[in-house]
Amino acid sequence: MFPMKHTYLPKLWFLLFLFICCSLSAAAQTGSISGRLLDDKNQPLPGVTVLVEGTQLGTSTNSEGSFLIQNVPAGAQTVVASFVGYTSKRLPVTVTAGQTVTIANTVLAENTTLLSEAVVVGYGVQRRQDVTGSISTVQSKDFVQGQVTNPEQLVQGKIAGVNVTTGGGAPGAGTTVRIRGNSSLNASNDPLFVIDGVPVDKGGISGASNPLTLINPNDIESVTVLKDASATAIYGSRASAGVILITTKRGVQGENLTVNLNSQTSVSRRANKYEVLGADEFRERIRANGNAGQIATLGAANTDWQGEIFRSAATFDNNVSLNGNVKNVPFRISYGNLNQQGIVITNKLQRHTGSISLTPVLLDGNLRIDVNAKGSRVDNRFIDNGQIGAAVLFDPTQPVRSPEAQFNPFGGYFQFLQANGNPRGLAPGNPVAALNNTNNVSVVDRFIGNVQLDYKLPFVPGLRANINLATDLSRGEGSTTINPQDFGNFNADPVTNPNRDPNLSGRYTQFQQDKDMRLLETYVAYAKDFSGTKFDILAGYSYQDFQDQGPNFLPLRFDRTTQVNPTERLTVPGFYSQLTLLSYFARTTLNVKDRYLLTATLRNDNTSRFAEETRSGYFPAVGLGWRLKGENFLANNATISELKLRAGWGQTGQQDVGGLYDFLPRYVIGNSAAQYQFGQNFITTARPSGYNRELQWETTTTLNAGLDWGILDNRISGTLDVYDRRTTDLLANVNVPAGANLTNQLNANIGSLRNRGIELGINAAPIQSEAFNWDVNFNVAYNTNEITDLGPQDANFQGFNVGGIPGGTGSNIQIQSVGFPINSFFVLQQVYNADGRPVEGLYVDRDGNGIINERDYYRYKQPNALTNLGFTSNMAYRDFSLSFVLRASLGNYVFNATAANLANYANATGSTGFLTNLPTDVRNTGFRTQQIFSDYYMENGSFLRGENITLGYNVGKVFREGSNLRLTAAVQNAFLVTKYSGLDPEIFGGIDNNFYPRARTFTFGINASF
16 A cells, blocks of 8 residues: 555645735736627627737636726727637727726627637647547537536537436436446446546535536536547546546636626426326226225225326526636635425425635736635435335325324325234335435535646746645535334334334434545646747646545434434444545647647556556557648638548546455455344444455557548538547456355456447538527437457356346346447347237247247347437527527437336236236236336337527616626426337436436526626
8 A cells, every 4th residue: 555645735735825825915906998798699708818909918808708907008009809719809999097998898700710719638728729639618608508407417418429317307316427438347437527627536425416416507617528548548547438627617817896696497397207007997907807805905086196296396596606806816706506396295405505716827927826616515305216116006096195093193194004004014105105204314515625826937938837736525414214104114002112123113314424535736847839840748746535434323213202312323333445546647749830730648547446566557648630721732722711630549547446445355344234142232243355456457448530620711610530449457346156255246357348439510600690690519429339358258158137127036137248238138039919919928939949048038229329419509689599409319228117017917916905006008018917028128218309498588788887687598308209108218227217207397597797
């Protein structure tokens, strides 16, 4: 193991804080020229470069398009405003000493010239024309609009090869992001998120479904995605699945104080429901298929149980930000408050966020300081998604509540009971009661902060040094309280002793988790221009430490007379783990006459997750570019405005799998099932754990070729990429022969897999005029995935079974097999009669041996889409605007586990004393029993979704010059076109079971700036 702490870090923090305070106190402010720049839609233009001609004075516009230039000499001056994609303007102005001269609002017209645009890359920025890797950027003005809770949703459908899938419609639901498919079997396939230069913790925190929910999307300025190894290799072991760089909004040098208010009110409704039999049809089918006892169980009510647990939900999202400049120190301060109800009763989320950024430039422009601090608190009340499934199957002939005395112990909710009034065994509980009787809550705090200094060393022109100190702290805690009246925990004979029976009383459980990340990164960079040949070299060091710890609490039991004591804890130790990464990295870029480009990268990573002899990994990359537009034969071509060829090769590593100490022989604390009794006391034991000292880096090698092009002054532009990505030494959880280790499964390096694909992105401006403008974006990505090796196996080995489904103990519907995609479905081939109706229990004997067994299962389709498409349209007519985002997925298949498990008569009539409802698919099959492995339940999940439609109106100036008011109305999840018969085809993993439906959300927004 190597050192886990840097004792000098507190001293560095103190010195940096002292230095910043001294620098701020020495700054001064003088007179100025102010103004505001707008686009041809009268929308503010942030980031416009504004210079006083013939001087070194200048600044950039803030998020509201405003600017302020100080220390301008008195007399006649000319202000030059320039911005990528817009025609520059020269604005004459007369400056009076000691006064501020305000230039009237100025509109810049688009010209779509993008060559000099600055693109965020790892550890710096590059001109877009110099980039050799596959990089895509979405600015805030192009984000998905409407009610957006998680930052990932901002770019849904916007970038080719980037697939964002939400885990359902719950507030703050987890989101799965995949860049060019899966690159690993069991190791993490999540991209690395870097927020303002801080690689944040990719893991979750207890109490938050999605750790990125803790980031306010309203604070984000741009999102940049690094896709190929040439672009990502600078991040080494963290970047096998791609990198997402998030840049937040900040103040700009010289700007006046600007206040921005953004308020949104939303109403969300269930967009779809599971189709089940209505009460009348259910009665008819039970009377036709059930026995006398089951028929007698039928009730007289007509209850839509899904309608009872779903509701129209309200959301209020309010944000305020202040941008300004104090003593030449640009700043931005923001606060956000989100109150969001889920469409399932009792489900809700409340978030408070705050951020501050300081970006002074000192010492005659040689020292740039970036100080960023972001804090958030999220309060959740979760629901058990299993209650959605319970609402699907609960008997529709029974009421939600009943006045009969036998139901009084259950709060008046109807339940299936025995003659003595106790709960009936195996019977489902009333889902409305279960939701109201369960209080599952959490409070999660997160702080991300960093101080970054970039200093141009005066003794060597072109040489600069950068240091970045950062931390990411998360604190999660929560509890689950189940009321003693709950059906599943009902105490038939309440007593004061809460330990009488854990199954017949209320329950209280707690959790707590503390996660700390600390980062120290430093690098030096040198840039030089040799008569048209630009050379840049960077070398640096990174130290990142992750700690995860928390206590273990005792589950408490109580009845109506017992108070919960949340301070009672288990006597066993709490949990603790630590991961440390040490890295060294270098990058060289070469630009010869703006035509021939070279980028070379090398990173050495060391991880405490592996043994000393295998913990070091080297990850190189090289990228080449040829700007044909710079050659003589195209330089004067009026049609072709840009043409560049790119090619890249590189390797990245992966170590993020399983436990942190899998290479060490060790003892671990057991659970409640591993206790030894001494008298009346139970002692938790420690037991040896399996280990693999040969664990090593998983390596992904990527080849990428690309074409960047633009025609008609870039009125139409685009990118085309093809890639081949191969992963070797796969980190996977594999079976171990009995007696070969201390466990039957462990993590090991086995096999390889391959992803190949093509991506196309097109941007066009079909109409550009003074009154009407129309911009469109289209992107499409095609990806195929194949497992190419799983190591030496038995001759009869078919693969590793995965993808658990309901309907049987240990049932799996997917498999990892050589020659097939990851998570291929593994099913039996259904036989149909002449009418096209499936024949119950009859399957194709694929091996011809006369019996149906495991050798007759076959690999059929995959859950991951072969093709993903996105289309964005933005139209503006004077002060009105209309935009929409469409997303499509082709070739993804879904296993309808809800129908496979429930759509059979045995499910409804197979028990005594209670009945369960049936999905309407039973009309098509007539199945008497479950057929959970039939490929009949495999459905094409291809879809077209109207992600967002937004109508906006720019009111313009309110109260005073420089202010602006904009109104918007939006609908999210506007429509869904699909052949899938279930609730929603967009399910990561491809198994539809207890899915929390996505809502259709209507939002009205007000944005005002002063």
